[in-house]
Amino acid sequence: ADTSNVGNWHDARVEPYGPIALDPAAGVLHYGQEIFEGMKAYRHDDGSIWTFRADANAARLNRSAIRLALPQLPEELFLESLRQLVSVDQDWVPTRDGDSLYLRPFMIATEAFLGVRPAREVSFRVIASPAGNYFGGEVKPVDIWVSRTYARAGRGGTGAAKAGGNYASSLVAQMEAEAHGCKQVLFLDQFNHNAVEELGGMNVFFVFRDGSMVTPALSGTILEGITRASVIQLGRDRGLHVTERTITLDEWRDGIASGEITEVFACGTAAVITPIGQLRDGDELIGAAGAPAGEVTMSIRSQLLGIQAGLLEDTHGWLTRLV
Ligand code: PMP
Numbered sequence: 001a002d003t004s005n006v007g008n009w010h011d012a013r014v015e016p017y018g019p020i021a022l023d024p025a026a027g028v029l030h031y032g033q034e035i036f037e038g039m040k041a042y043r044h045d046d047g048s049i050w051t052f053r054a055d056a057n058a059a060r061l062n063r064s065a066i067r068l069a070l071p072q073l074p075e076e077l078f079l080e081s082l083r084q085l086v087s088v089d090q091d092w093v094p095t096r097d098g099d100s101l102y103l104r105p106f107m108i109a110t111e112a113f114l115g116v117r118p119a120r121e122v123s124f125r126v127i128a129s130p131a132g133n134y135f136g137g138e139v140k141p142v143d144i145w146v147s148r149t150y151a152r153a154g155r156g157g158t159g160a161a162k163a164g165g166n167y168a169s170s171l172v173a174q175m176e177a178e179a180h181g182c183k184q185v186l187f188l189d190q191f192n193h194n195a196v197e198e199l200g201g202m203n204v205f206f207v208f209r210d211g212s213m214v215t216p217a218l219s220g221t222i223l224e225g226i227t228r229a230s231v232i233q234l235g236r237d238r239g240l241h242v243t244e245r246t247i248t249l250d251e252w253r254d255g256i257a258s259g260e261i262t263e264v265f266a267c268g269t270a271a272v273i274t275p276i277g278q279l280r281d282g283d284e285l286i287g288a289a290g291a292p293a294g295e296v297t298m299s300i301r302s303q304l305l306g307i308q309a310g311l312l313e314d315t316h317g318w319l320t321r322l323v
Contacts, residue, residue, distance in 0.1 A: 007071030027109030027119035034164040035064035036106035044310035049323040064161035069118035098133030141277030145177030152187040159221035194249040203228040207263035212241040227267040263294030273301035
């Protein structure tokens with residue numbers, strides 16, 4: 001494609017999986033001009049294959065493209081690429097409960113040049129890979145490490161885009177979390193009273209004693225998760241008061257201590273919804289070890305999984321049939 005806004009997309013094809021040739025001076029290798037999406041295809045009982053909110057992934061890819069000075073891809077071409085890929089060999093899509101086909105659409109700058117500027121040639125591709133049930137059946141709360149050293153993104157940065165560079169900068173924080181026995185890292189806005197932002201790859205929700213839910217507002221530094229938007233909708237469908245606002249680490253700590261906050265969970269495409277167990281802030285531990293997953297967390301989780309698997313009614317028209 002060229003980089004006129006919507007691109008001039010051509011040469012669509014499905015290829016066997018394998019290495020791709022890149023010029024050593026390709027823009028992506030030096031200036032990190034790369035964006036991607038993460039989504040899943042699910043096989044329903046009648047054999048048909050569906051994706052969840054693919055239009056939202058297409059829209060987010062295009063918002064990322066604008067931020068990274070890459071061309072946009074029309075939604076129809078985005079969907080068509082998924083359809084063609086999945087159609088080639090439908091046996092890839094697992095049938096077991098909770099299993100899915102993970103789809104990784106991505107766009108890279110392929111033009112060879114060394115001066116710093118947006119590339120005029122790019123490539124859009126999709127990788128497909130069968131994914132097992134994230135939890136292997138059992139849902140266990142995960143422990144989270146609070147990063148006091150690293151920020152994921154700053155105001156005006158690329159935090160709201162799904163760009164590879166954001167993940168490159170979060171790896172060292174993730175290593176720090178793992179070194180402290182935690183599964184995931186929590187990023188804070190250290191310039192805004194330690195407002196909670198998100199985990200390395202998931203958005204965060206708080207359930208309050210009165211049943212209301214809070215998730216950090218989209219400040220421009222966090223990723224607008226598609227699971228996040230779905231949880232907000234499902235919460236409101238249940239008549240729960242769901243607010244997007246600033247919530248600080250202090251409010252988290254005090255809310256757990258007073259019992260005002262009864263559940264905390266994270267959400268994203270990979271794990272869908274995962275309860276958060278203990279929060280580790282240096283030597284301080286927030287929350288009880290070994291506490292069971294919360295009721296609201298598990299109920300919204302099974303509703304979302306049910307919709308994705310085609311077992312519950314898709315009242316919001318979130319599913320798109322691929323095959
Ligand atoms: N935040 C980050 C940093 C992520 O990488 C992801 C995973 N894409 C999410 C949130 C959750 O987004 P989604 O629900 O669209 O998967």
